[in-house]
Amino acid sequence: MPFDASTLDAPFAALKTYDWGVDAAAFKPIDEAIAATQGDAAAKAEIERRLIALLGPDTSRACKESVCRKLALIGTAAAVPALAPLLADGDNSHMARFALERIPAPEAGAALRSALGTVGGNLRIGMLSSLAARRDAAAVPLITGLLSAGGTTAVAAATALGAIQTPDAIAALAKADPLAGDAVARAIVDARLACAEGLLRHGKRTEARAIYDQLATAAAGKPAARAIELAATRGIVACLDTTAS
């Protein structure tokens, strides 16, 4: 049956006034339409257009949250201009990321990278979390700069680089002192180990072994670094095991 956008007029009107505690059944047809219009780019685009229109200041937090959940599934680059400003809004930042993190379009990554440079505190960690999930290689220089921010931001930056695992990310992590003993150093070591595992999965034993050897050598004989030494030693063994998957 051809998609008839007018059938969604009432559901979108209901979604526009939605708040927690209100019966959501009225806009369930929107979810059903999203499922039913598989492969229909024009229908999806129309639904997306209507969802985007509900991201303005005149709708509730609950409404925006529901919209972002749907855009996570069908959003495209068209949704980015409306989602990007919400990244700096404490109430809506997470749900804007809920959509942007899942939208494959490069514009979504660009919006997250841009926000990384402008927001602070936990919102900035949120951007790092989403860029890590996207394995956003273009974000590596920005994230590298945050390794020196200290505290939870630096820990999150290290975690993100450990997820992205590009050669630049690996090189950035290698510059830090693995034995500094603080939370940031532990996160950097963890990220380096993750990178080594990634290299090994892709058959790059020599590069992986280099990371493990560096860490094992740095940690050798130091009781406080025993966990690092053990992890690096396990990695060295894995590099030697030609039957390991």
Add this chain to the structure above:
Amino acid sequence: MTDRFISRRRFLATTGLSAGSAVAAPYVITSKALGDATTPPASDRIVMGGIGIGNQGSSDQGAFLGSPNVQYVAVCDVRQKWRDGGKERVDAKYGNKDCAAFVDFRELLARDDIDAVHIATPDQWHSVMTIAACQAGKDVYLQKPETLTLREGPLMIAAARRYGRVVSGGSQRVLEDYRTIVEPCWAGEIGTIRAADISIGPPPMACHLPGQPTPPDIDWDLWLGPAAWEPYNAGRCDGNFGTGGNSWRSYVDYSGGSMTDWGAHNFGGLIFATNLRGQQPAKVAYHPRSADGKDGAYATIVYPTGVEIHCNRPQHLKPQKPSIAHERGIQIMGDGVATAATPVPVYKGQGGIYGDFLECVKTRERPFRDIELAVNTMTGIHMLAIAQRLERSLAWDRDAQAFTGDEEANRLLDRARREPWII
């Protein structure tokens, strides 16, 4: 032995400090600390803490607290009633007031003296806490469903392996409740297994409950954790395992619904019986509702070996005479040509799945429901959920940990975590 066991005992041996030393020995050594015929000395016990001491968590706590091999020292829960109750049980056991009580799990994990933790929080926390615990050098007993999304599993396995941690999933039913199908299958009685049918519960639902005043005895921000912020409502976070809209387990932000809740047990039991725990599915074939509307939609999970697991298949499409069946909606078809028996994997140590975990903490073996086996089980269920949601067949690339050629399905591999949580 864990490096912690070695370091603690070796410390006493190599530094000359002992029970007779005036320097480091306690002024009074209790008989419990020294142990007896049935209880190891305190220095040989596994020091444990619990994170999430609600309905299931308190049950897990009881099992660990009752083990002579455990010294239980700390509880953590964002709800005061669970936290207080958990501490009271520990204090009553040891006859003191020493059990620490935390609101924030990070403070519990920062305790250097803790060897292992058990985790029984809502599912949105499982990956964050398990990875953090491994990074902190703790072994982990993690309640099922072990994962909420597909992206989480490999990261949890990686953390466990990276730090040499014992991480056990928590479905005690897989071995104990499904013996009637496990034993004949592993004995080769029904021959090579070709297919199975299973009943799988429904997926979770969205939560639209109104906001209520947040009571003073819950840290709502920490209860939500990585999940989307929504206002407090007792119906959101209370309840007891219900998946019909009467507990957190009903709702998509905190759980995979009955599909993953009982799926972890039921699907896990079937996967164990059919010896598929070491594999992940190759694809999920979606069968839409029949044209005449008589047959509802169902899906078939297909493993690389060719074994097909039909989920909620219409009754008339199932074999009328299965090779073997289980009361929980499972039936299995073999080719009837008896094969050689294979020993059934069982728990190590004594005391069911809890004892299995504790034994593995000591021996450093992988437990019965090792995190990799748990993740493999959950992967099949998550794939099923996504195929049903999108109403189409999906192919799975195990190496890439992604669906092949389906961008929309790959959007559902994970969900953005609320700041400041990152994995």
